[in-house]
Amino acid sequence: MLSPATARELDIEHGDVVTIGSDGRSVEAPVYILPGQAENSIGLQLGYGRTAAGTVAGHVAHNIDPVGVNVSTLRSIEHMHFENGVTITSTGRRHEFATTQEHFAIDRVGLEEISGRVGDLVREGTVDEYAEHPDFAHHGHEEIALWEQPEQDGPQWGMSIDLSKCIGCNACVVACQSENNIPVVGKEQVLKGREMHWLRLDRYFTGDMDDPEVVQQPVACQHCENAPCEQVCPVAATVHSDDGLNDMVYNRCIGTRYCANNCPYKVRRFNFFDYQLPVVQPEQSLKQLAFNPEVTVRSRGVMEKCTYCVQRIRNTSILADNDRRPLEDGEVQTACQQSCPAQAITFGDLKLSGSEVATEQSKPRAYGMLDELNVKPRTKYLARIRNPNPVLKATT
Amino acid sequence: MSAVPIPTRTPSESLRPPLVDGEQTLSSITETVCSIVERPQTPRAWYIAFAISSSLTLMLFGLIGYLIATGIGVWGNNSPVFWGWPIVNFVFWVGIGHAGTLISAILFLFRQQWRTSINRFAEAMTIFAVTCAGIFPAIHVGRVWLVYWLAPYPNQMAMWPNFRSPLLWDVFAVSTYATVSLLFWYLGMIPDLATLRDRATSRVRQFAYGLFALGWTGSARQWHVLEKAYLLLAALATPLVLSVHTIVSFDFAVSHVPGWHTTIFPPYFVAGAVFSGFAMVVTLLVPARHLFGLKDLITPRHLDVMCRIILATSCMVGYAYATEFFTAWYSGNRFEQFAFLNRMQGPYAWAYWTMVTCNVLIPQLYWFKRFRTSPWLMVGVAICVNIGM
Missing domain, CATH: 3.30.70.20 (Alpha-Beta Plaits)
Known part of the structure; x- marks a missing residue:
């Protein structure tokens, strides 16, 4: 997860697969640009990329691909949940996120429209x-009814x-x-x-x-x-x-x-x-x-x-x-x-x-x-x- | 038939080109038309064409089988695009059919005599188009094997279909339309079938044509009854030209989906239907008249008139496109406005602009006489209209 401003700075687009490296260790992960993520930081979720988890979460022995990326290799014993000075380089590959949000925000026009109507809905x-x-x-x-509403x-x-x-x-x-x-x-x-x-x-x-x-x-x-x-x-x-x-x-x-x-x-x-x-x-x-x-x-x-x-x-x-x-x-x-x-x-x-x-x-x-x-x-x-x-x- | 020359010009038409070219008599016309089906040898080209089209049809049936076996997810529909491709096909084919009914019914009532050269042809096209159209609503539903629940029939569930649903109106509209089109086509064909029966040389042909000619003898009384029936059926079919596509458009207009919920849909759909139908007639007619040697019967004048109708309906459709945008803007409804803005600029902008180009801009070439007289240029424009629709 990257903030929009950081992504712009790094010239990375939503869905680009990047290599995140730190201290000689590295993982490849796709970028999800999420407004609200702190700038100049990368958010990574632990717990993904399991290889023997079941029919949904992934089971390599049964040809079921793991879900997500195992990022635990980036952790070090010095600081369990933070890592400073990471590098990020684009691999040039793309990843398509199966997300249930913004199915309809397919483009700029759609996004503008959504931001306009939010106040109406929420x-x-x-x-x-x-x-x-x-x-x-x-x-x-x-609200006017055209006919008498039946009493239930x-x-x-x-x-x-x-x-x-x-x-x-x-x-x-x-x-x-x-x-x-x-x-x-x-x-x-x-x-x-x-x-x-x-x-x-x-x-x-x-x-x-x-x-x-x-x-x-x-x-x-x-x-x-x-x-x-x-x-x-x-x-x-x-x-x-x-x-x-x-x-x-x-x-x-x-x-x-x-x-x-x-x-x-x-x-x-x-x-x-x-x-x-x-x-x-x-x-x-x-x-x-x-x-x-x-x-x-x-x-x-x-x-x-x-x-x-x-x-x-x-x-x-x-x-x-x-x-x-x-x-x-x-x-x-x-x-x-x-x-x-x-x-x-x-x-x-x-x-x-x-x-x-x-x-x-x-x-x-x-x-x-x-x-x-x-x-x-x-x-x-x-x-x-x-x-x-x-x-x-x-x-x- | 006697060899009385046909008066090719009526006094009021003396300045117009004749309806048929060449020195035609009733018997020469009969000869030209009948010889097509009476050829002793079916041409090789016909077999090739038939092989191609039947292979494609076989593929259609195969794919329909796959669809039924797998689930309608194979259409690629999703939420919120629940209908998409199958319904586009349905509307397209129903629209195509309209030209046939317009030519046979409305032009008959208005005594447009030029229709006689092309009406059977167009009616046959209507029948095929409606058959094609009928396939799609049936196979687009999730549980194809229960599609008969749309019909109001006595059943153990004691259930009527929901008469408030435009989809049900559609079932009635299209089935009525198919029935009337078929009857109209057949009724007009009875004397012709009798002619073929009388000219038949083999026993099988004689029997088959005889069966469908229903004992037609050509007596004055039979002609009297037939023409009366034909006139009545034409009068019945005329409202159908307007009603069928109006009701098809209700599927969309009665719902409250932004971009669908508009009162312009019925006239817009009908104009579009006549437009696409005539384009299809031209697309099929020009090669047919060339291949079957019917150039004297289907003259440049016929083609010219059809081009004019395409031009007129193209303008109507173009006007409807513009009105849709105006209404969206004028409504002040942001959802409505977005639906149209997205159509022009969104991911399907290419499709929208193809449609505008093919349906509104290219048919304007028919203003030039050259495009209305040269058959191949005409077909080019008509195919563009078919694509655009």
């Missing part, structure tokens, strides 16, 4: 702004994500992946833009690229009440449930992908190939134990997306029904919510007065992403409030 303000206008994140326009019985599920609390650690992404049997598609597929994560963490840099602010935002299906995906599915494979979930019916889906085209959040994921095929072979029965038995393993040709962990909702409701009692607030927890170390995600019944999620969503900071489209997302974000230490702020 809203943030300072403490002073918040003190003056607590509802600064609001659009200031009323039963719980109405919703989620809120507090961007002030989110630290961008990716725990929710991993939790979602293991809870929902989301396939690992591999580097080639990620390079093609076919990653399957139901929950993604969007990362944006704002301001000056040499001294950027970083914002991040977890994005999963927003369970729009007025869902654009449902209207365009020709076989009605994605429909609304009574409790406000945007359901995906795998065995009705024929894979026209129209829903994903029409999704403004681009959170629908398509099985372009039979991604689980290697694992569902009979001889892999041990690996099949890694699957969550509550969740369907999807075949190729069907669409999938965040379900608000519908299997947990249903299981918990059945247990509550057996006990002849209503569901309590907080009884149903989604995988992402459970794993969030900062408790940024709340989930629950919006109709239950006093429920945690209803309280969160009624806060003045709450806003729906792209709510000008009038899709009425059930997930609401709480705008991020920055409160930088004025002393530190002045020195940077």
